[in-house]
Amino acid sequence: MxxxxxxxxxxxxxxxxxxxxxxxxxxxxxxxxxxxxxxxLAPWLLGLVGITIGPMIASLYLAFTDYNLLQDPNFTGLENIQRMLGDERLGRSLVATLTYVVVSVPIQLAVALGLALLLDRGIRGLALYRSVLYLPSLLGASVAIAVLWRLVFGGEGLVNAFLGLFGIQGPAWVAEPDTALGTLIVLHVWTFGAPMVIFLAGLRQIPRQYYDAASTDGANKWQQLRKITLPLLSPIIFFNLVLGLIGSFQSFTQAFIVSNGSGGPADSTLFFSLYLYQEGFAGFRMGYASALAWLLLIIIGAFTALNFWASKYWVFYDD
Amino acid sequence: MTTETLATTEPTTRPGKRPLVIKHRRRRPRVLAHVGLILVAVVMLYPLLWMVTSSLRPNDEIFTSPGLLIDTFDLSHYPDGWNALSKPFGSYLLNSALVVLGSVVGNLVSCSMAAYAFARLQFRAKTVAFAAMLLTIMLPVHVLIIPQYVMFAQLGWINTYLPLIVPKLLATDAFFVFLMVQFVRGIPRELDEAARIDGAGHARIFLQVILPLMVPALATTTIFTFIWTWNDFFSQLIFVTDPDLYTVPVALRQFIDAQSQSDFGALFAMSVVSLIPVFLVFLFGQRFLLRGIATTGGK
Amino acid sequence: MERRARRAALAGSALALSVSVAGCGIAPDPADAELSEGEVTLTMTWWGADARHQSTLDAIKLFEEKYPRITVEPTYADWGGYWDRLATTAAAGDMPDVVQFDQLYLSSYAGRGALLDLDAVPEFLDASSLPDNVLASGEVDGSLYAVPIGVAGNGVVLNTSLFEKYDVPVPDTDTWTWAEFDAAAQAITEASGGKVRGLSPFGADSFSLEVFARQHGDQIFDAEGDVTIDPATVAAYWQRELDWIESGAAPDAAALSEKAGVPLDQGDTVVGNTAMAFIAAGQFTAIAAAAPDFEYEVADWPADPDTPEGFQYPKPSMYWAASSQSEHPAEAALLIDFLVNDPQVARAFGTDRGIPASEAFQEALEPTLDEPARKLLDFTKLVGERSGDAPPITPNGASEIETMLSRYNQQVQFGKLSPQEAAAAFIEELQAAVDAAG
Known part of the structure; x- marks a missing residue:
């Protein structure tokens, strides 16, 4: 040494x-x-101090004010927090957001990881598959998706046409308050391209020799996956989990375009960021919107901290 | 072993390495894998195909047909859409390309530097700094945009691409810093130390050992920065107000307006056109995903 | 190094704080406005799709030819992006000089001092070509803050091709009653076997609610901006919708919710899923253009013998306003004056911004109109004849009325709230928003 x-x-x-x-x-x-x-760290520090911190602190201050965008903010102390306590729409939006995060993040990660493992096996046409599988992520936020989603999950949509073959009369998925959130979860899972690519890149970092050695020792594929691939990939799985949580807690665009900005039907897809946007920009209550944003930060921060704490038990670093 | 040999990348094909004997037994799962992948691929491809066919349909058929068969073949959306706006669509593509280029370079340089510090260096308040970095991406953009606008307006940056590019040069995209940290931590320390025995300082270790070994992470960063910047609507809408400087996502919205007559055919046609560069970047960039430590021949 | 960083962070945040409120400096007194000497650059903004952008750019060229020392820098966006950007720039004190406005947001901006009092610049802007009851809807607290551009009533659009296809006679829309209307709708649904429904109901927009209220001698807001509508009126409005859904005259709740808020091109009227609909008539030409295979007519709402006269009113489809922060209020007023009074502008705009409110513009336009635009013009004239006083405009703080309506409407449609419960909750929430802004 x-x-x-x-x-x-x-x-x-x-x-x-x-x-x-x-x-x-x-x-x-x-x-x-x-x-x-x-x-x-110089560039990052400069960015933090020069660009990031200022607006963040400004929004923290605004969280304790009544600010209608056009007039000076009025300091109102804890009024915004009091308002949160009795805010029914906030409750609905928390439920919708949490459901979405808790369901879609693990599924998306599992799909992305599964396909990445499959694609990493060097099968023929790998590049083609990889590109095709990534395509939805290119389209994910496009206006076209709003139109398409109704054509697929509408009352007369493709999904119901398919179910019709088996004599099942499906509901208008995007339009029913009970199923609309489900279609957004599908949409989220469907754009698994980003974590998949990251997994692929991570798999490429695992030294080949480990597998060769394991093969020599007679380890089968399943054992190799459990003893080599997953531990060595765990930092990347961890990354995807943390960032997937942060990202989906803030999910905005897809709900915005699919529900035309309303979070409907009947607030069933009212994601937290969407509600906060409506409060700030449609309702001119930027003070309250800022308070909501900081509440979101606290929630995400707690989830992330929990993740980091738990990572000690399952994430394996080589350094 | 010296850093030079470590840094050379040498793609190898894996299947060829496998012993011949087990090749036969593998065939069945392979076919299954293909069938599965093709099925998934069709589901994945459908929206794109639908978008392409929609761009070839008359406007009034777009919203009634989820299918992929075209009754009336109508190519006119492409030339019409290209020329419909104040400038030929190519100039918006060029504007976007500028923003994207700046952002990609910025993210590659600044995020990899920050990642090296977080992954490899010991310094005071490291945990705090790392937590602070993650915190900065937990606030939704909608409450930050007004203070940001005020700040950039004070700097005289409104209506330039600086508010879009400069933050990337300053590593404000914590996603990529964290991503690269995880990748750097996956590179065995022994490689740094070997270089250090040769007398290399941090700058040299970073440039000659770490960077070449994190090509997959850099490729990922490039691809994602490209795509996300290319599609980013909100900040480009807010900070750039001169129509001549509009980028692709903002220009695309000019085809539609919820309240008046829209031209969805042209929207889809130009959306397809604007996907081409992104797709090419992905196709090209993903080749670099394959080059990592796994193919360097090891130590 | 850390200490330095901390100090810099504080400085940075202080900067952001101090400037985040900088938008609200002291506005120059508009009464002192006079034309600047030398070159002036105005900024101007509007929302729309590409056709409007091009015609507005043409109008700007005409203006610049007339006033060579004034340059107009345009910026434009689609409806959604437009208001986000306007709110951001207004908050930063960087709002464009001349701004296209909507009734929904007019009081919210004017009431908070963001808009220029146009009454204070009479030597540069003369809006007298507009009828008084139209001009009144650009006034907030008795001063003119925005000049209406186009006007339209709320009408019933009829897809006569569908009536013909299913062999249902088109009712006489000059005299039709609600019973005749319902019967026609029912007949379409039955004749098509439910494939086409008779009508797209109202329920989710303040314009139709206002007209409905006026048919019942009520109105949404009073002159002070309070929500004075009778909960029973709102409940009846939603009950009417439920009745149509139940009878099959209208599509079911899920089908309606699927189309809630979609762009006009994808709406049931254009696609041909329903034969009639309540629309802000300004959309009529866009609907006709989006569905070239269908013939459309636009007609006044049905009325019963006991329905009060004058329930219709010409509602401005949009306005021109100026920023109170403008460095060139006189030139901004001049530009608005040009846009409102120069007949060349009438021809450049066509009917894209609705039927122009001024008669002079209507005359300038008439020879150039195509069939749908002519129908719209006739309808607008009819509304002008039949109209009563304009109702008070959406007050400061009530800019969310549309999203609230559509939210409660969906809860009614899906049976989560009864029309009465929803009406009470809607009124309470709307009043609270107005109070909060007051």
């Missing part, structure tokens, strides 16, 4: 029993790291 590798081991193993030389070397490396970090 190299000297630096030794140093690293020391650092990991704890501070006990270091010689003065070792301590000095460690401190030196620390300083070197800090300096380098300042350089490598």
């Amino acid at each position: 190299s000297a630096i590798g030794e140093l690293r081991t020391l650092r990991r193993d704890g501070r006990g029993g270091l010689t003065a030389d070792q301590k000095q070397a460690l401190a030196k490396e620390r300083r070197r790291d800090s300096k380098a970090a300042a350089v490598f």
